[in-house]
Amino acid sequence: MKKMVVGIGVLLCLLLWFSSCGTRIDDTEQPAGTDLLEEEKELVEEGDNYIVVGISQVGSESDWRIACTESLKSTFTQENGYYLIFEDAQQKQENQLKAMRDFILQEVDYIILDPIVETGWDAVLKEAQDAGIPVILVDRQVEVSDESLYTAWVGSDFHSQGVKAGTWLQNYLEEQGRGSEKINIVTLQGTLNSTAQLGRTDGFASVMKNHDNWNMLERKDGDFTQTKGQEVMEEFLDSYSDIDVVVSENDNMTFGAIEAIEKAGKTCGPEGDIIVLSFDAGRAALEAMAEGKINADFECNPNLGPEVSRIIQKLERGCEVDKFQYIEETYFDPTMDLESLIEERTY
Amino acid sequence: MSKGFGSKMKNISDTNLLLAITIVVFFLMYIGAMLFLGEGFLKPQALFNILNANAALIILSCGMSIVMITGGIDISVGGVTALISMCCAVYLDKAGGSVAVSVLIALLIGLGFGLVQGFLVAYLEIQPFIVSLAGMFFARGMTTIVNTEPFNVANEAFVALKNTRIIVPGMGSVNRLGNYVDAYVEIGVIVALLIVVLLFCVLKWTKLGRNLYAVGGNSQSALMLGINVKRTKFIAHLLCGILAGVGGFVYFLHVGSGSPSHASGAEMNAIASSIIGGTMLTGGVGNIIGTFFGVLSLSTIQNIVSSAGLDQAWWTGITVAAMLCLFLVIQSVVMAARKKGNVK
Numbered sequence: 079m080k081k082m083v084v085g086i087g088v089l090l091c092l093l094l095w096f097s098s099c100g101t102r103i104d105d106t107e108q109p110a111g112t113d114l115l116e117e118e119k120e121l122v123e124e125g126d127n128y129i130v131v132g133i134s135q136v137g138s139e140s141d142w143r144i145a146c147t148e149s150l151k152s153t154f155t156q157e158n159g160y161y162l163i164f165e166d167a168q169q170k171q172e173n174q175l176k177a178m179r180d181f182i183l184q185e186v187d188y189i190i191l192d193p194i195v196e197t198g199w200d201a202v203l204k205e206a207q208d209a210g211i212p213v214i215l216v217d218r219q220v221e222v223s224d225e226s227l228y229t230a231w232v233g234s235d236f237h238s239q240g241v242k243a244g245t246w247l248q249n250y251l252e253e254q255g256r257g258s259e260k261i262n263i264v265t266l267q268g269t270l271n272s273t274a275q276l277g278r279t280d281g282f283a284s285v286m287k288n289h290d291n292w293n294m295l296e297r298k299d300g301d302f303t304q305t306k307g308q309e310v311m312e313e314f315l316d317s318y319s320d321i322d323v324v325v326s327e328n329d330n331m332t333f334g335a336i337e338a339i340e341k342a343g344k345t346c347g348p349e350g351d352i353i354v355l356s357f358d359a360g361r362a363a364l365e366a367m368a369e370g371k372i373n374a375d376f377e378c379n380p381n382l383g384p385e386v387s388r389i390i391q392k393l394e395r396g397c398e399v400d401k402f403q404y405i406e407e408t409y410f411d412p413t414m415d416l417e418s419l420i421e422e423r424t425y
Numbered sequence: 426m427s428k429g430f431g432s433k434m435k436n437i438s439d440t441n442l443l444l445a446i447t448i449v450v451f452f453l454m455y456i457g458a459m460l461f462l463g464e465g466f467l468k469p470q471a472l473f474n475i476l477n478a479n480a481a482l483i484i485l486s487c488g489m490s491i492v493m494i495t496g497g498i499d500i501s502v503g504g505v506t507a508l509i510s511m512c513c514a515v516y517l518d519k520a521g522g523s524v525a526v527s528v529l530i531a532l533l534i535g536l537g538f539g540l541v542q543g544f545l546v547a548y549l550e551i552q553p554f555i556v557s558l559a560g561m562f563f564a565r566g567m568t569t570i571v572n573t574e575p576f577n578v579a580n581e582a583f584v585a586l587k588n589t590r591i592i593v594p595g596m597g598s599v600n601r602l603g604n605y606v607d608a609y610v611e612i613g614v615i616v617a618l619l620i621v622v623l624l625f626c627v628l629k630w631t632k633l634g635r636n637l638y639a640v641g642g643n644s645q646s647a648l649m650l651g652i653n654v655k656r657t658k659f660i661a662h663l664l665c666g667i668l669a670g671v672g673g674f675v676y677f678l679h680v681g682s683g684s685p686s687h688a689s690g691a692e693m694n695a696i697a698s699s700i701i702g703g704t705m706l707t708g709g710v711g712n713i714i715g716t717f718f719g720v721l722s723l724s725t726i727q728n729i730v731s732s733a734g735l736d737q738a739w740w741t742g743i744t745v746a747a748m749l750c751l752f753l754v755i756q757s758v759v760m761a762a763r764k765k766g767n768v769k
Contacts, residue, residue, distance in 0.1 A: 163731065163732065165731055170686065170687075171575075171680065171682065172478075172679065172680040172687075175680075176474075176478050177731075179474055179478075180465060180474065180728065180731065183465040183468060183470055183471055183474060184465035184732060185465075185600065185601050195575065195577065197576075197577040197579075198577040198681060198682060201588055208600075208602075208604065209600045209601070209602065209606070210600065210601060210602040
């Protein structure tokens with residue numbers, strides 16, 4: 079047994095020695111001359127100059143997230159000059175931290191992080207900065223003591239989505255000749271205090287305050303889920319007999335609301351009694367729109383890959399990049415060619 | 426180690442043979458990764474990162490191995506870890522408590538689980554699987570009762586402790602900016618290594634250690650030899666509980682947050698590590714050093730999978746499954762071959 083313990087010890091030492099060897103060679107060669115640099119240049123000339131990108135994704139909890147992952151994966155391909163290392167954190171920050179440390183160790187060129195929570199990133203972002211690896215955040219933001227710890231952020235502008243919804247409603251009502259009529263509105267809010275909920279509620283409210291005839295009957299938390307959305311909509315229908323507009327802060331709640339409206343014997347959509355506005359614009363929602371149940375849907379674009387790639391290309395050329403980069407987003411209503419839009423939809 | 430392996434084989438006990446297999450496979454795997462994947466694996470910090478991320482799992486697996494050596498199992502350790510993280514997080518963050526007391530809380534929770542489960546298994550003779558299944562559900566449920574939302578701890582003393590790094594001299598490396606970065610391990614790793622050494626000694630050279638193997642090998646004969654089987658089983662579960670307490674705190678120290686989904690599946694990883702490390706589910710065979718290498722093998726294979734650019738979520742599961750199969754087959758083949766040899 080003693081022999082065994084000694085054997086293990088020797089093997090472990092060998093392993094550590096062997097592994098530190100690799101780095102020690104670099105150590106001595108680097109200051110010695112330009113050998114290494116020339117070697118690198120040769121590699122570049124040979125075309126082995128992929129930009130190595132490490133992505134730490136939150137997980138695959140929603141269709142939106144899956145579409146976002148797809149977008150990133152299809153952007154950072156070898157044809158586009160990238161070598162991608164993708165890590166799915168399965169909804170755990172510890173996995174994301176571990177993935178980031180592995181990326182730093184592997185000396186990737188860029189780290190793309192979709193942070194699951196806002197706090198607890200200071201230490202690892204500092205490590206990345208010390209290693210000279212730019213970190214680009216996507217979708218969610220982080221709360222750090224020093225903003226320079228990350229290079230850029232790419233994501234949705236939820237406030238502008240809300241504003242778009244308000245403006246669309248304003249134009250639509252004018253077209254219908256109801257511009258000065260009293261309009262009763264109810265809102266199904268997303269999970270309270272989530273970024274999407276705050277932005278969309280505020281954005282819509284900023285348009286609403288210009289219209290005295292718009293009357294917000296009630297706002298209530300529908301938790302971004304179909305069942306909760308249906309429940310809340312049923313309550314609304316019970317307490318208010320004359321609802322003109324439903325603003326639902328995501329597609330899932332919209333589906334619940336439509337069900338509740340139909341159950342109550344009312345109709346919705348362009349031909350119906352109630353105007354339905356929705357956010358996210360997933361494929362299923364566009365299909366519901368084609369069936370005439372939703373008036374307008376405001377996109378939350380998961381197609382973040384190309385924008386992130388643009389930022390990386392800029393950084394590669396040594397250009398400055400904007401710290402906060404909002405992704406381009408649009409909206410859909412039945413005046414458009416929904417059939418072809420649905421086919422193009424990635425999620 | 427390969428020199429004279431064949432002739433010595435018969436003199437090595439089952440436990441040591443399985444241990445040798447584990448260690449050889451681990452080194453082959455790691456050296457293979459260094460040769461073929463290079464980059465990250467060539468730095469000593471890669472190994473230290475594996476240790477940092479798995480210090481808690483090493484401790485949990487040690488507890489698991491002890492219980493498995495007596496022929497039992499404890500699937501509550503993951504739940505206990507989550508409960509400890511949440512309780513300590515709430516205590517430190519919301520009640521502004523001190524770190525020392527939070528360590529005590531962790532140990533007490535672990536001890537509590539060990540006492541109750543040990544009593545139920547040893548003295549009321551309930552199946553350990555069922556007892557710890559209930560323990561797991563209870564721990565997970567309690568975690569959610571304590572707090573439902575995941576959150577990070579901002580307590581200064583704790584964060585300072587969490588970010589404490591023990592520099593390993595001479596193992597650093599130069600990054601591409603030309604800066605020398607020291608290699609480091611976290612406090613949890615030191616705790617884990619101490620526990621591995623301590624338990625190795627306990628199992629190897631103490632009466633308790635021998636009793637554990639005897640009870641697991643054949644509890645009838647152990648009883649006839651005058652070993653207090655019930656007490657031994659009780660102690661095994663108690664030890665596992667306390668280790669879950671220590672492991673839970675080390676885990677908490679590593680992640681620095683409380684969440685109901687923390688350490689999900691940790692019990693299964695601990696079982697897998699123990700099995701890869703040469704501990705047998707049937708009891709009586711096992712080694713703490715093997716368990717240690719079992720954990721390292723398990724996470725090395727995960728690192729290999731992800732650095733090879735494979736989509737981690739399901740590839741990891743599949744490779745771990747393949748590895749478990751491989752080890753089980755190797756184990757049973759080797760054991761069968763030895764039995765045949767003994768008969769001749």
